[in-house]
Amino acid sequence: MIAWELLMQNSIWAGLAAVGFALLFNVPRRTLFGCTLAGALSYAVRSLLLELGLVGIETGTLLAATLVSVLGVVFGRVWRVPAVVFAVPGLIPFVPGSLAFRAVSDLLTLTTGAVSADDTLLMKAVVSTLKSILIVGAIAAGVAVPSLLLRRDRPMT
Amino acid sequence: MTKRQPVQNGSLERPSQNKAPQPPLDREVLADIVDMALTAGELLMKNGAESQRVEETVRLLGTGLGCDWGSVLVSYNTIMVTHASGNEFRTKIRRVENIGVNMRVIEDISHVAHRVEAGKLDRASVRAKLEQIRAVPRGYNRWVTALAVGSACAAFSRLLGGDWPVFGVALLASGVAVIVRGELAKRGLNALLVVLMTAFAAGGLVGLVSRFQFSPRPELALVASVLFLVPGVPGINAVEDLIKGHIVVGLARAANSMLIVLAIVLGLILAVQLTGVRIS
Numbered sequence: 407m408i409a410w411e412l413l414m415q416n417s418i419w420a421g422l423a424a425v426g427f428a429l430l431f432n433v434p435r436r437t438l439f440g441c442t443l444a445g446a447l448s449y450a451v452r453s454l455l456l457e458l459g460l461v462g463i464e465t466g467t468l469l470a471a472t473l474v475s476v477l478g479v480v481f482g483r484v485w486r487v488p489a490v491v492f493a494v495p496g497l498i499p500f501v502p503g504s505l506a507f508r509a510v511s512d513l514l515t516l517t518t519g520a521v522s523a524d525d526t527l528l529m530k531a532v533v534s535t536l537k538s539i540l541i542v543g544a545i546a547a548g549v550a551v552p553s554l555l556l557r558r559d560r561p562m563t
Numbered sequence: 564m565t566k567r568q569p570v571q572n573g574s575l576e577r578p579s580q581n582k583a584p585q586p587p588l589d590r591e592v593l594a595d596i597v598d599m600a601l602t603a604g605e606l607l608m609k610n611g612a613e614s615q616r617v618e619e620t621v622r623l624l625g626t627g628l629g630c631d632w633g634s635v636l637v638s639y640n641t642i643m644v645t646h647a648s649g650n651e652f653r654t655k656i657r658r659v660e661n662i663g664v665n666m667r668v669i670e671d672i673s674h675v676a677h678r679v680e681a682g683k684l685d686r687a688s689v690r691a692k693l694e695q696i697r698a699v700p701r702g703y704n705r706w707v708t709a710l711a712v713g714s715a716c717a718a719f720s721r722l723l724g725g726d727w728p729v730f731g732v733a734l735l736a737s738g739v740a741v742i743v744r745g746e747l748a749k750r751g752l753n754a755l756l757v758v759l760m761t762a763f764a765a766g767g768l769v770g771l772v773s774r775f776q777f778s779p780r781p782e783l784a785l786v787a788s789v790l791f792l793v794p795g796v797p798g799i800n801a802v803e804d805l806i807k808g809h810i811v812v813g814l815a816r817a818a819n820s821m822l823i824v825l826a827i828v829l830g831l832i833l834a835v836q837l838t839g840v841r842i843s
């Protein structure tokens with residue numbers, strides 16, 4: 407059973423996050439809607455893929471990041487601006503902030519030696535570190551997809 | 564005795580995508596074009612464009628304004644260009660500091676490049692356009708930016724699973740942190756130090772508020788409030804540069820992004836240890 411309501415809510419939050427970052431990067435005002443859309447849509451797609459249990463979070467992030475960057479190219483053609491305008495704010499919601507923070511704090515706790523006998527902490531630290539690295543890698547790989555596929559005879563959008 | 568051939572400057576170099584040969588330009592005109600091309604490249608680089616875009620724009624402004632060919636070298640913080648016309652050529656290097664991200668500037672320069680390519684702009688109007696783009700201040704008011712970024716970070720805390728108190732604290736902490744960063748950046752401190760201190764300010768604020776037990780998971784507010792420091796644009800540019808063959812610049816950008824992440828982490832850790840946020 408898919409929690410549609412939560413999915414909708416989260417997409418709205420993702421759209422808000424995207425548009426906030428769009429303002430930080432000073433995108434042209436007329437593209438703000440596109441940025442919101444790119445952020446919300448791609449987050450919804452990732453949540454849906456995860457909900458359906460089709461893919462893990464790493465693959466899901468890869469697919470969603472690919473979607474964002476493809477949307478960036480399409481929207482860039484529509485609004486006649488460089489694709490990065492949409493891609494960067496749209497990707498921000500995928501940053502594994504909480505996971506990475508937990509990874510660092512677990513790793514630091516390990517160094518205190520207070521829990522030397524605790525194997526689960528070690529496992530947790532390693533797993534969350536690896537997951538964070540993989541998710542960041544997935545974002546990077548997804549971003550790269552359009553530039554790998556599109557042969558640009560005409561320079562720049 | 565055979566008659567000696569006249570010596571030609573740069574005769575071995577040939578434009579790769581040569582159109583019809585253009586009328587030769589004066590040295591002064593050439594210098595002017597080189598200057599404008601570098602200015603366009605500088606504006607792009609300063610505001611978060613990837614190397615390919617910089618290189619293409621700098622070359623295009625030369626050929627579009629009447630040069631026969633141009634060669635461009637883009638490094639992490641320098642642009643070098645040679646533009647040539649007839650038997651004359653001019654070369655110039657410009658050092659560029661990477662200062663931030665401003666998509667508006669990138670868009671404007673890209674429009675100028677398109678119109679030059681289409682032959683719709685002459686030298687005087689290109690110069691006027693560039694001056695105009697350079698003079699435009701940073702678009703959105705900083706309080707608006709603080710509010711927008713605050714909301715974005717707060718929205719992110721919801722995505723992480725935070726409750727409403729976390730939302731409020733993230734909004735406050737990141738909004739304040741945006742202003743703090745603006746103030747620190749103005750003072751010309753080292754860029755990494757600015758990031759570290761900003762992360763510390765955001766984390767410290769969350770830590771202080773967490774004394775009041777505002778939520779069972781205060782660490783979500785902590786993480787969300789520094790999200791805007793994450794080097795998204797430099798990271799993406801690093802990837803773009805690496806896959807498009809600008810390996811050295813890509814590596815430099817990647818290294819810089821990693822340093823920024825480390826600075827964020829360090830700032831947060833300092834804040835956590837000094838204020839004693841309880842992390843579940």
